[in-house]
């Protein structure tokens with residue numbers, strides 16, 4: 001299977017997400033293995049958007065998030081529910097956009113290069129959080145409502161395959 005996720009540089013961010021979700025939906029069709037899906041999702045998002053760090057944390061024993069498949073520098077392996085941006089998105093069951101990580105109380109700095117962040121919860125068919133998609137940027141103010149909408153669309157397609 002040869003699949004690339006590179007897009008023309010003249011596309012707007014919203015157009016890029018639209019094109020990405022179309023290609024992504026084709027890529028994941030028929031696959032329901034969690035690790036395989038998460039690994040290819042991280043790789044595809046990394047290729048399409050050039051994010052500094054993109055990956056997953058998965059709920060473990062209702063107390064911890066454990067590091068899952070990702071692309072980027074080595075990261076923290078465990079995050080407690082309600083802690084950091086990831087643990088907050090889990091506890092509140094909402095996407096959290098952080099324009100400046102230094103202004104987010106309790107932010108967990110896995111890398112000192114990370115300056116802004118977005119975390120999208122993965123909701124399973126019962127509406128429970130199964131994990132989170134976490135993306136970090138080396139720049140301030142990287143993520144906005146276009147990223148929120150686009151990444152929630154990616155996560156919806158992903159979770160539709162897992163059930």
Ligand code: SME
Pocket residue numbers: 053075076079083084085086087106107108109110111114117134136
């Ligand atoms: N900054 C995150 C921790 C995970 S790393 O960014 C990969 C947080 O505060 O939850």
